[in-house]
Amino acid sequence: xxxxxxxxxxxxxxxxxxxxxxxxxxxxxxxxxxxxxxxxxxxxxxxxxxxxxxxxxxxxxxxxxxxxxxxxxxxxxxxxxxxxxxxxxxxxxxxxxx
Amino acid sequence: xxxxxxxxxxxxxxxxxxxxxxxxxxxxxxxxxxxxxxxxxxxxxxxxxxxxxxxxxxxxxxxxxxxxxxxxxxxxxxxxxxxxxxxxxxxxxxxxxxxxxxxxxxxxxxxxxxxxxxxxxxxxxxxxxxxxxxxxxxxxxxxxxxxxxxxxxxxxxxxxxxxxxxxxxxxxxxxxxxxxxxxxxxxxxxxxxxxxxxxxxxxxxxxxxxxxxxxxxxxxxxxxxxxxxxxxxxxxxxxxxxxxxxxxxxxxxxxxxxxxxxxxxxxxxxxxxxxxxxxxxxxxx
Numbered sequence: 001x002x003x004x005x006x007x008x009x010x011x012x013x014x015x016x017x018x019x020x021x022x023x024x025x026x027x028x029x030x031x032x033x034x035x036x037x038x039x040x041x042x043x044x045x046x047x048x049x050x051x052x053x054x055x056x057x058x059x060x061x062x063x064x065x066x067x068x069x070x071x072x073x074x075x076x077x078x079x080x081x082x083x084x085x086x087x088x089x090x091x092x093x094x095x096x097x098x
Numbered sequence: 099x100x101x102x103x104x105x106x107x108x109x110x111x112x113x114x115x116x117x118x119x120x121x122x123x124x125x126x127x128x129x130x131x132x133x134x135x136x137x138x139x140x141x142x143x144x145x146x147x148x149x150x151x152x153x154x155x156x157x158x159x160x161x162x163x164x165x166x167x168x169x170x171x172x173x174x175x176x177x178x179x180x181x182x183x184x185x186x187x188x189x190x191x192x193x194x195x196x197x198x199x200x201x202x203x204x205x206x207x208x209x210x211x212x213x214x215x216x217x218x219x220x221x222x223x224x225x226x227x228x229x230x231x232x233x234x235x236x237x238x239x240x241x242x243x244x245x246x247x248x249x250x251x252x253x254x255x256x257x258x259x260x261x262x263x264x265x266x267x268x269x270x271x272x273x274x275x276x277x278x279x280x281x282x283x284x285x286x287x288x289x290x291x292x293x294x295x296x297x298x299x300x301x302x303x304x305x306x307x308x309x310x311x312x313x314x315x316x317x318x319x320x321x322x323x324x325x326x327x328x329x330x331x332x333x334x335x336x337x338x339x340x341x342x343x344x345x346x347x348x349x350x351x352x353x354x355x356x357x358x359x360x361x362x363x364x365x366x367x368x369x370x371x372x373x374x375x376x377x378x379x380x381x382x383x
Contacts, residue, residue: 041288042284
């Protein structure tokens with residue numbers, strides 16, 4: 001399947017506004033940070049990878065996303081960064097199945 | 099999310115790759131995500147079957163009120179080993195995870211091919227590190243919490259720390275999180291689940307794993323101690339007293355090498371495990 005970046009951002013807003021028992025009522029923007037902003041903890045990143053696979057019904061190489069961040073020594077994850085990553089993964093998935 | 103019920107302790111684990119078994123054991127107050135974030139899982143799963151799991155009370159595993167000594171956590175590991183049908187494994191333990199790994203190696207040597215320690219402090223070697231209760235990391239943590247108006251005390255007291263994190267209002271915790279940086283903030287934000295448990299006390303118990311037991315481990319031990327480790331004396335002790343121990347230093351790290359210098363840490367672990375397993379290491383991690 002494929003989706004626009006706007007749609008993916010909306011999907012993430014829905015998933016993250018009530019994730020792992022934590023409710024987040026403020027707006028989740030593209031610059032919202034996972035740990036510093038949403039208050040997620042490290043184990044949530046693992047669960048999020050699995051949640052996204054189930055949501056989109058396709059393998060999401062979340063470890064590649066984390067590896068990119070490590071290479072850049074990024075300490076937190078911005079929602080917009082994940083939107084970009086998912087957009088490319090889902091577009092590639094659509095190409096494979098077309 | 100794979101979970102397995104080990105006599106009432108529902109344990110969250112992940113398993114990746116094919117080959118000889120490697121099991122990653124995280125530190126006290128950490129969880130298996132630390133390994134996912136360091137890149138060690140991808141680096142090792144090219145040659146090994148890598149299993150990582152959340153200790154009881156940590157991450158997504160069941161929180162229980164007690165049972166956090168190395169004896170009980172080694173029992174949990176044995177049940178996991180059996181339930182997942184693992185072969186004799188290389189155990190990689192960060193900090194307290196290393197105590198559990200060594201305890202399993204001692205108590206059930208047939209389950210363990212070798213051990214990799216990362217900056218491990220052993221309650222059974224407290225005489226080697228007599229100042230640990232007042233060591234630098236705790237003093238730094240105490241100073242940080244003073245910003246929130248809370249004095250954790252001069253002596254290590256994890257029970258008080260857990261309770262403080264669970265009870266402090268968010269606005270008071272904010273300066274603490276900011277002072278600790280992103281990784282530190284992630285670390286303390288998951289401590290509240292251990293509030294009200296015996297974990298803070300039991301973690302420091304020798305629980306029958308004393309100096310003679312530690313020295314009786316015969317499998318190869320790779321002891322990776324951090325350049326700025328508070329546990330230098332333990333590293334020297336292990337080098338001198340274990341039958342088969344290699345000590346190496348991870349540069350630019352202070353007790354948290356897996357996150358503070360992931361690249362060097364992963365490279366060393368992979369290099370040693372490949373050597374011990376008789377695998378050509380191939381391209382560097």
